[in-house]
Amino acid sequence: MRNRFAIRDLGLLLAAVLVAAYLVFELRVLMDADTDTFEEQSFALHEVLVFSTVLSVGLLLFAWRRYAALKREVARRVAAEQTARQLAYQDPLTGLANRRQFEEALRQAAGSPPAAGHVHAVLLLDLNGFKQINDTYGHGAGDEVLIVVAQRLLRDVRENDLVARLGGDEFIVLARHLLGPDDAASIALRIIQGLSEPVAAGTVRHQVGAGIGVALLPDDASTADEAIRKADLALYRAKAERRSTFRFFEEDMDRLMRERDRIERDLRQALEESRIQPRFRPSIDLKSGRIVGFEAVPSWRTATEEEIPPERFLPIAEETGLGHRIAADILKASCEAAACWPQEVALSIDILPSQLKDQDLSASILRTLDDAGFAPERLEVDVSENLVVQDLNAAKRTLAPLRAAGVRIALDNFGTGYSNLYHMQEFGIDKVKIDRRFVENMVEDDAARMVRALAGLGHGLGLSVSADGIPEDAAGHLLLASGIREGQPQSGLVSAAEASGMVAGSRDRFAYGETR
Incomplete structure (x- = not known):
């Protein structure tokens, strides 16, 4: 120069x-x-x-x-x-349009409504299993897969449709002047069919699918930003099915997502204000009626005294990374409450799905027990059978140090996760808890036979067997007849103070045997 x-x-x-x-x-x-x-x-x-x-x-x-x-x-x-x-x-890797070009084209489309009876469609795609390809084979293989996917998308859409890569494994299509939702569905089906063929990257052929969310202009949205947001909501529903499929936006999705966002914000505030506290579900000896333990359940009572059930807020906590904090707070508070119980009364807690992937889980639980002066032998951790079936090795690695320290391991929801003798033997469990759906229907012959079979399997393996959700006296007698000596009544949760009072006067209160 x-x-x-x-x-x-x-x-x-x-x-x-x-x-x-x-x-x-x-x-x-x-x-x-x-x-x-x-x-x-x-x-x-x-x-x-x-x-x-x-x-x-x-x-x-x-x-x-x-x-x-x-x-x-x-x-x-x-x-x-x-x-x-x-x-x-332009996206430098795939040669497709990038986010900026797509958003400009979408704004132009939103400003030029189609003819009466016609629609513009926004199809938002997210690849299935792409993270695993990157983690296992490296980003080079991942880039090759993205390039092939881009070529197939261009092949499967119409000539004038705009295909863009938003980043990562997320793609988006703008299809203008369609005859209606059926045309948009046809494009989505062609894309799914096109991605069903394995993608060759290096020497490996990868199975790649996609979830697709579809939003229509002007039916679902009138602006570009609104169309992308609603396509994203529809994609969220499609990805929940864990397979290649597409979903159109529905108004209920918007309502549910806004409700979910509100719960997430309120949940964060509730954690800061310590509004999530344990409540306790008793476990009883069915014959004597004596309380042998309590299960700690996260309970959230809002500032307006509204009770938010765990099945409503725990999935959101899991998705947002708050599950670990809730579980740690519940364990700490539960140990403090259980300190005044008799030594023979145990405490049980549930392990959340995200916790099972935490290699530091056992060390964290044992530190909490040590800080609270709570003996590991008095603690029982309940792991859902479905989680064990999904990744037996991860469950073994995570929970083995707990069992070695004396903590008992219980297989929860037993009978619903298709576990086999190998799983039960390899996992190293101490107890199985028969799922409440079988127990609640024990007056029916099929359910009663299933409970007896599950109880026999547990006893045959030398395990303790418990029943969850005992609805009435008759079911309790049937459980005793099946050889089950422990269970949790289908009763409400109680506070820490109420739990202490129940321990003192529990004998004969819940008895189904001859002492009652």
Whole structure:
């Protein structure tokens, strides 16, 4: 760059010198015209003509060079502007439109409504299993998969449809002037079909699917931002099915998502204000009626005294990363409450799905027990059978240190997770808790036979067997007849103070056996 400017400056200097020399020379000729002879004047005139010609040619060459340099500079700037525009509007990996280009096109589409009976459709896609490809085979393989997916999307949509990559494994399609929802569904089905064929990346063929959320303009939204938001809500519903499928936006989705957002914000505030406290569900000896333990259940009572059930707020807590904090707070408060119970009364807590992936879980629980002075032998952790079936090895790694420290492990919701003898033997459990759906229907023969079979399996493996959700006396007698000695009544939760009072007067209160 510096050399180019130096050459240009030298060219300007040379042109200036030539012009100055010509002017000086011509001035000399004019001044000497009266004293020179005819021959001398003729020679001087010839010199002027030659010098003028050389100067003219030099100036023409200089002008041509300046013109060529200017033309090159303009071409360079045009190319730079095109490159900048390309970088601003195109995804560098896949060559598709990027978010900026898509949003501009969508704003134009929203501002130009289709003809009566027609719609514009926004289809938001998220790939299934892409994170696993990146984690297992590296980002290079992931990039290859994204490139192939982009090519298939361009192949499967209509010629004038706009396909963009928003980032990561998220793509979006704008299909203008469709005849109606059926046309949008056809495009979504073609995309799903196109992605059903495995994608080759390196030497491995990857199975890639997609969840698709669809929003229609002007039926569902009138602005670009609203259309993307509602397509995202529909995608959320599609991804919940954990398979390749598509879902249209529905008004209920918007209402439920706003409700979910409100609960999340209130939940964070409730944690700061310590409004989530444990309540306790008793476990009883069915024959004597003696309380042998309590299960701690997270309970949320709002500032307006509204009771929010755990099944409503715990899934949201799990999704937002608040599950660990809730579980830790509940365990700490429960240990403090259980400190005044008799030594033979145990405390049980549930393990949330996200906790099972935490390698530091056992150490964290044991630290809490040590800080509270609560013996590990008095604690029982309940793990849902479904979680164990999904990842047996993770469950074993996470909970093995607890069992080694004396904490008892119970398999919760037994009978619903399709566990087998191998799972039960390898996992190393101490108790199974038969799911309440079987127990509640024990007056029916099929349910009673299932409970007896599950109880027999547990006893045969040398495990304690408990029943969850005992509805009435008759069910209690049937459980005793099946060899089950422990269970949880289908009664309400109680506070820590009420739990202490129940321990003192529990005998015979819940008895189903001969002592009652």
